[in-house]
Amino acid sequence: MPRYVIDERKLRGNLEVLKGVSDRTGVKILLAQKAFSCAATYPLCANYLAGTTASSLFEARHGHDNFGGETHVFAPAFNLDEMDELLSLVDHIVFNSPRQVGKFGKMAKAKGVSVGLRVNPEVSVATTPAYDPCRPSSRLGTRLVDLKASLSAADSQLSTLEGLHFHCLCEQGLDELKKVLTGFEEKFGFLLAQMKWVNFGGGHHITRDGYDVEGLVSMLNGFRARHPHLEVYLEPGEAVALNAGTLEARVLEIQPKGEDGIANAILDVSAACHMPDVLEMPYTPRVVGTGGSKFSYRFGGPTCLAGDEIGTYAFDHPLAEGDQVVFEDMAIYSMVKNNTFNGLNLPDIAIRRDDGSVETLRTFGYDDFASRLG
Ligand SMILES: Cc1ncc(COP(=O)(O)O)c(C=O)c1O
Structure with missing residues (x-):
């Protein structure tokens, strides 16, 4: 019988690298379960990471029930039928559009769930179009032009907003993150004073050989020094179980x-x-x-x-x-798919x-x- 074999030692090695980044920056790192969802390893992972992020009700439940810590969720659009249950499981919910914030934000806030908006910095760095959320006419994330239109509307839907989220990378290094972050701060920086947190998404290949971990630590510390009131999150999937x-x-x-x-x-x-x-x-x-x-x-x-x-x-x-x-x-994007x-x-x-x-x-x-x- 064929079998996937997860390597606990390599997994722990990756987790130590990620925890090193958290410890030296105060940034919280979440496991993106879409890449790796093996519950038997969650007690180990939970010693090193702050929690999980999910793409759906089931992933949210899986993270909440098996991992603990913080549970976050993002989806391009949420289903009203699932919202009550979802909100009973998560700490953060990230909506894809001002319209979704308007539709569900107050419900989330009433349940003590922190509301975020995924923005699209429109900085394309991913090498394959299928993995580039900033490609033209992308359905992922709110562009500045659409956000501004919503903010200037009399009945702004964004009153419940506490955080911003972007995800633009795919198996990438620090140089690409810097480009994206520059675009993010140039476009959306004007909102940051009112926010409580920012989530830099996934796609950071932090645990691959040659990744500039020192550079990441100083870049994150620089961001935190510029915005000391913000909690910062990273949510890698691959990097957690890369080569594991x-x-x-x-x-x-x-x-x-x-x-x-x-x-x-x-x-x-x-x-x-x-x-x-x-x-x-x-x-x-x-x-x-x-x-x-x-x-x-x-x-x-x-x-x-x-x-x-x-x-x-x-x-x-x-x-x-x-x-x-x-x-x-x-280990990654295999058992889950x-x-x-x-x-x-x-x-x-x-x-x-x-x-x-x-x-x-x-x-x-x-x-x-x-x-x-x-
Ligand atoms: C919103 C979001 N967060 C995190 C991830 C995890 O990315 P990766 O496994 O490449 O680190 C993805 C991957 O598609 C994503 O779409």
Whole structure:
């Protein structure tokens, strides 16, 4: 059976880096659960982070019930049917538009929930349009022009506002954050005196090798010195569990070489089902033991989808049926996005403890496939 294996030691290493940033700046760091939501690791994470952020009612409940600390939520639009329950779970709610603030802000305030607005600094730094919330005609965040129109309306909908939120980065470093922050302060700085907090969103690749952590600390301290009354939040997802897990698979079948001289190797994992970002982003995940030159294989999944290809990898030795293939950096945006297309089972979820022992947290079966299909 294939399995995701979360590496507790690497997870803790990332958490220590993030806590170091919090301790030296007073900035609160939240786990963005959209990237990584393994509740079994939440007691560990909660020793290092201030809480969680959610994109929905279910994620909010998951963070509230399993993690504790602060629970925040943002969505492009909220559903009235879910609002009472959502407000009973969260400490901060971030709305996407003045209209949403007007619709729900008073309800939130009455329940003691702090109200924020996501703004769009219109500084495009993400390299892929699908991951660029500042792309033209984006539906994510309020542009300055729309905010100003709302502020000048007689019945301003923004009386309940206590915080501003922006999220513009995707796997990026300090230089991009500085560009975005400059744009944010130039455009929205006039509002900051009235706010209690600012949330810098996610996409900060703080735990990757070479990230300028010292630079981040001094930039955050600089921001806090300019705005001492503001609480500052970061909400990374990837950075929490970056390189902190693998997906272990096996070779089911090796086909004869194709027209391009490369053999297809069919694995027991699928890009479409078990690592959808490989197709959506798209990217080619790293595999342990590759980098040779003699034997090349194109890895593909066992589904019917012609495009269910993971990438082409070269080894110094030939692969055989039954060989293990280990994909790296598979704790993030994997378990949270996987699916059972074609009736494929979901990989087990396991954790490698500090002493090297591997404990299975969860297995899946036919019922998990069938039970949600009606
Ligand atoms: C609003 C918001 N916050 C946080 C994140 C987490 O981003 P990442 O996992 O890249 O750090 C995202 C990702 O899309 C997001 O949309």
